[in-house]
Amino acid sequence: MTDFKRDGSHLAYCPPVDKWDDWMELDPEAWPRRVEKHYDLVPTICFNCESACGLLAYVNKETGKVDKFEGNPMHPASRGRLCAKGPATINQIHDPDRVLYPMKRSGARGAGKWARTSWAEVLETFGTRIRKAIQEGRGEEVMYHVGRPGHDFIMDRTLQAWGIDGHNSHTNVCSSSARLGYLLWHYADRPSPDHANARFILLLSAHLESGHYFNPHAQRIIDGKMAGAKLAVMDPRLSNTASMADYWMPTYPGTEAAVLLAMAKVILDENRFDAAFVKNWTNWEELEVDGFRAKGQTFEALTEALKKHYAQFTPQFAEKESGVKADVIVKTAREIAAAGSRFASHLWRGSASGNLGGWQPARALMLLHVLTGSVGTEGGHNLNAWNKFVPKTFKTPPPQKHWNELLYPQEWPLCTHEMSFLLPHFLKEGRGRIEAYFTRVFNPVWTFPDGFSWIEMLRDEEKVGLHAALTPTWSETAWFADYVLPMGFSSERHDLMSQESYAGKWIGFRQPVNRVLRERTGEKFEYTYQANPGEVWEEDEFWINLSWAIDPDGSMGIRQYFESPYRPGEKLTVDEYYGWIFDNSVPGLHETAKKEGLTPLQYMRKYGAFEITRDVYKQNEKPVSAADLAGSTVESNGVVTKAGKSVGVMVEDKAVVGYNTPSRKLELFSKTMADWKWPEFTLPEYYRSHIHRSAQAASMGRLAEDFDPKYTPVVEWPKDSRGDVYTLLPIFRLPNLIHTRSGNAKFLYEISHKNPLWVNPVDAQKLCGVRTGDLMKVHTEIGYFVLHAWVTEGLTPGVVACSHHLGRWRINKDDQVERMSSAWVDLKEVGKGQWKMRQLESVSPYDSPDPETKRVWWSDAGVHQDITFPVHPDPISGMHCWHQMVRVEKAGPNDRYGDIFVDTNLSFAVYQRWKALARPAPGPGGLRRPLWIPRVVRPEEAAFYIKK
Numbered sequence: 001m002t003d004f005k006r007d008g009s010h011l012a013y014c015p016p017v018d019k020w021d022d023w024m025e026l027d028p029e030a031w032p033r034r035v036e037k038h039y040d041l042v043p044t045i046c047f048n049c050e051s052a053c054g055l056l057a058y059v060n061k062e063t064g065k066v067d068k069f070e071g072n073p074m075h076p077a078s079r080g081r082l083c084a085k086g087p088a089t090i091n092q093i094h095d096p097d098r099v100l101y102p103m104k105r106s107g108a109r110g111a112g113k114w115a116r117t118s119w120a121e122v123l124e125t126f127g128t129r130i131r132k133a134i135q136e137g138r139g140e141e142v143m144y145h146v147g148r149p150g151h152d153f154i155m156d157r158t159l160q161a162w163g164i165d166g167h168n169s170h171t172n173v174c175s176s177s178a179r180l181g182y183l184l185w186h187y188a189d190r191p192s193p194d195h196a197n198a199r200f201i202l203l204l205s206a207h208l209e210s211g212h213y214f215n216p217h218a219q220r221i222i223d224g225k226m227a228g229a230k231l232a233v234m235d236p237r238l239s240n241t242a243s244m245a246d247y248w249m250p251t252y253p254g255t256e257a258a259v260l261l262a263m264a265k266v267i268l269d270e271n272r273f274d275a276a277f278v279k280n281w282t283n284w285e286e287l288e289v290d291g292f293r294a295k296g297q298t299f300e301a302l303t304e305a306l307k308k309h310y311a312q313f314t315p316q317f318a319e320k321e322s323g324v325k326a327d328v329i330v331k332t333a334r335e336i337a338a339a340g341s342r343f344a345s346h347l348w349r350g351s352a353s354g355n356l357g358g359w360q361p362a363r364a365l366m367l368l369h370v371l372t373g374s375v376g377t378e379g380g381h382n383l384n385a386w387n388k389f390v391p392k393t394f395k396t397p398p399p400q401k402h403w404n405e406l407l408y409p410q411e412w413p414l415c416t417h418e419m420s421f422l423l424p425h426f427l428k429e430g431r432g433r434i435e436a437y438f439t440r441v442f443n444p445v446w447t448f449p450d451g452f453s454w455i456e457m458l459r460d461e462e463k464v465g466l467h468a469a470l471t472p473t474w475s476e477t478a479w480f481a482d483y484v485l486p487m488g489f490s491s492e493r494h495d496l497m498s499q500e501s502y503a504g505k506w507i508g509f510r511q512p513v514n515r516v517l518r519e520r521t522g523e524k525f526e527y528t529y530q531a532n533p534g535e536v537w538e539e540d541e542f543w544i545n546l547s548w549a550i551d552p553d554g555s556m557g558i559r560q561y562f563e564s565p566y567r568p569g570e571k572l573t574v575d576e577y578y579g580w581i582f583d584n585s586v587p588g589l590h591e592t593a594k595k596e597g598l599t600p601l602q603y604m605r606k607y608g609a610f611e612i613t614r615d616v617y618k619q620n621e622k623p624v625s626a627a628d629l630a631g632s633t634v635e636s637n638g639v640v641t642k643a644g645k646s647v648g649v650m651v652e653d654k655a656v657v658g659y660n661t662p663s664r665k666l667e668l669f670s671k672t673m674a675d676w677k678w679p680e681f682t683l684p685e686y687y688r689s690h691i692h693r694s695a696q697a698a699s700m701g702r703l704a705e706d707f708d709p710k711y712t713p714v715v716e717w718p719k720d721s722r723g724d725v726y727t728l729l730p731i732f733r734l735p736n737l738i739h740t741r742s743g744n745a746k747f748l749y750e751i752s753h754k755n756p757l758w759v760n761p762v763d764a765q766k767l768c769g770v771r772t773g774d775l776m777k778v779h780t781e782i783g784y785f786v787l788h789a790w791v792t793e794g795l796t797p798g799v800v801a802c803s804h805h806l807g808r809w810r811i812n813k814d815d816q817v818e819r820m821s822s823a824w825v826d827l828k829e830v831g832k833g834q835w836k837m838r839q840l841e842s843v844s845p846y847d848s849p850d851p852e853t854k855r856v857w858w859s860d861a862g863v864h865q866d867i868t869f870p871v872h873p874d875p876i877s878g879m880h881c882w883h884q885m886v887r888v889e890k891a892g893p894n895d896r897y898g899d900i901f902v903d904t905n906l907s908f909a910v911y912q913r914w915k916a917l918a919r920p921a922p923g924p925g926g927l928r929r930p931l932w933i934p935r936v937v938r939p940e941e942a943a944f945y946i947k948k
């Protein structure tokens with residue numbers, strides 16, 4: 001097993017730290033001559049996914065340019081290793097098509113005419129508009145909408161300093177359902193599996209190759225496998241991950257919870273569960289189900305009630321639902337039970353984000369952890385909150401007083417994150433308007449469902465008054481902005497990041513490489529854009545300066561949070577912001593830095609990351625502090641309370657902190673679900689997804705017995721759609737691409753540049769003998785798209801699949817585009833809300849200052865599918881349910897590769913059908929949402945109550 005060592009000796013092939021000031025390599029281009037190249041190596045953090053792996057920028061001493069990026073061996077999570085996207089940062093920073101200066105539109109919105117402007121003008125324009133909105137009590141009309149955060153906390157602080165409820169995110173098209181499933185159990189909304197020490201690992205994902213935190217996790221999954229762990233993968237696709245598994249379980253999409261509950265039944269029936277753990281660490285005494293009330297009953301009675309409740313989930317039933325053989329289900333269940341406390345798993349997107357009720361697989365998966373006692377253990381399931389470190393900053397603003405109904409509307413009181421993907425529909429319904437809108441590393445026109453509704457919203461100046469796209473690259477969304485503001489890549493900005501990568505805690509520091517190097521030699525910069533290419537800025541300095549522009553004299557109470565903690569009344573610098581954090585709130589950093597004669601900031605600039613602690617387990621067993629115990633009382637359910645707030649729970653006569661749930665235990669029984677109008681889901685359950693075969697039959701007018709319209713809206717096909725009905729898997733990632741930002745990375749696009757429709761040979765036969773390369777037309781509920789088929793056995797029959805990482809498009813042929821990754825298209829609104837897109841020209845080599853663009857050899861950019869999907873808000877989690885029921889046919893004579901048609905009138909109707917399934921607030925006491933459930937940028941408690 002490769003373990004991280006602070007001196008980097010675990011990776012002998014990496015440059016040792018003492019040589020980072022002058023690292024020599026031979027120039028491969030000069031071979032066979034021996035020509036030395038000398039580098040400064042500067043650590044930073046990758047910005048291409050949320051794993052936050054450590055990069056080393058190789059800065060050529062002769063040219064001052066970054067020549068390449070490799071892994072930082074001093075980073076505790078990535079340990080010197082990267083996926084393909086880390087080194088490809090070099091393409092991003094040298095991209096000849098990137099945005100280098102702030103741009104302002106010079107024609108109508110969406111007309112594609114731009115003129116260069118200054119940062120001063122940008123700050124003045126937005127500062128004035130936002131100040132006026134806040135002063136007039138319209139703070140909720142200011143919205144910051146983030147795609148890829150890439151940092152922790154600073155935006156929460158900024159928005160709360162402005163006193164507004166204006167944080168929007170992409171999370172409800174990403175991970176909200178999985179998060180709800182987890183948080184209902186233990187408040188923390190993400191798993192932190194200890195893969196390296198596990199004996200059995202179950203992935204409901206392609207986690208060895210893609211996904212959140214996958215590179216740090218993948219290393220540790222392999223560590224675990226090399227130490228003897230077995231790996232099982234549930235995925236309808238034979239992904240690269242599934243190909244590495246001991247058990248590939250190709251579940252029919254949306255049936256994963258049925259399989260997991262069948263495993264739970266095996267473990268229960270065979271009495272292989274950890275009774276002591278369940279008894280001590282779940283709220284089993286609160287359970288009420290099927291007429292059974294656990295209160296006052298024995299634990300044995302409880303287990304009998306559970307066995308009875310899950311009796312329907314026989315392995316045979318699960319096989320019928322999922323297609324996975326019953327004997328495989330039984331075998332894996334027994335192996336999981338045998339692994340006991342060393343059972344680890346991961347679920348993030350996949351079944352959770354694809355399906356109606358996608359939060360149930362996470363809830364059912366956690367039941368397996370609870371039954372095996374593998375929560376908080378070495379080799380088991382730990383909580384993200386135990387392993388992710390978010391430091392405190394100086395002078396924290398108070399929570400805002402307002403509640404923004406455009407973010408958290410009453411229909412979805414249990415949504416974990418903002419209902420971001422419904423924003424165009426909310427504005428269409430007249431729920432509000434936006435005065436100042438910031439989209440930041442966010443491209444909803446392309447990455448969200450129903451992109452044409454986004455275009456309709458963004459081009460409407462009544463609905464969106466002023467829009468700035470803060471982005472490192474051009475995007476389909478930036479096209480419809482008023483301002484395009486260039487932001488930095490990995491080596492051009494400061495950020496703090498920490499993730500739950502393993503059973504430890506670490507913090508990583510992204511930094512602007514050129515500025516840092518030049519400041520080492522005595523140069524001084526007021527702002528990072530002065531050292532970056534063009535005038536590419538970093539957000540930290542932008543928000544500080546914008547806050548000063550909003551409140552120039554400090555009279556609004558905003559400016560105080562952006563003043564130096566060391567120089568009263570003067571503007572905060574990034575060195576001061578991060579220096580204060582490193583000095584005051586990272587445990588152990590001060591002492592470690594001091595040993596090397598460095599300040600904490602110097603230490604972080606030198607190494608780029610710091611491990612705070614490791615081997616973090618069983619945080620629930622920590623004793624309640626003496627201060628909290630003094631004057632506390634113990635309630636009848638064992639919860640220890642003080643001043644009306646719970647601080648712990650009694651377990652085996654000890655007061656321990658437990659979990660942040662109402663019972664302070666793992667919530668096997670969720671009273672929250674009963675209180676918020678979903679009493680049928682108080683326990684982990686399985687219910688059928690919107691793409692289940694019964695729903696497919698209903699869409700064709702054949703109502704099956706097992707179809708319940710109370711949970712599943714019936715699909716209404718557009719009148720000219722044809723073909724057999726399939727389930728489309730549209731959300732699998734390609735390991736080497738990241739949504740919008742990889743569009744300018746030649747090294748990545750030459751690996752993947754096509755997203756064909758995967759079709760199983762059985763289905764290919766049914767579809768009149770379709771062969772690889774044939775043109776197919778895929779009808780959704782609101783339109784269609786046309787692409788090539790790829791016939792493959794790597795997919796369950798009855799299901800088709802298409803990766804969402806391709807299909808970029810551009811309206812201008814040669815300007816404001818990423819030419820190596822996009823097709824030039826003709827985009828037309830042919831009737832009200834009826835949109836047609838046809839590809840005019842695809843990818844070809846082109847002249848630019850970068851010789852690589854002449855070497856582009858591929859001629860395809862893929863096909864955009866997300867834009868043909870309607871929104872599907874899950875009635876409970878609020879998550880967009882990505883899987884699509886589609887009709888598939890061979891394309892006709894008038895169809896061309898890449899053709900797209902969408903009717904946004906239909907998409908609005910689909911939205912209404914799904915909204916009708918929700919069970920809106922108020923909940924108990926007139927609440928908008930449960931007080932105990934976390935909320936992003938949480939307002940003050942009074943705002944949680946609906947005003948009468």
Ligand code: SF4
Binds near residue numbers: 087216
């Ligand atoms: S996993 Fe890849 S893309 Fe993500 S941070 Fe690490 S190197 Fe970058």
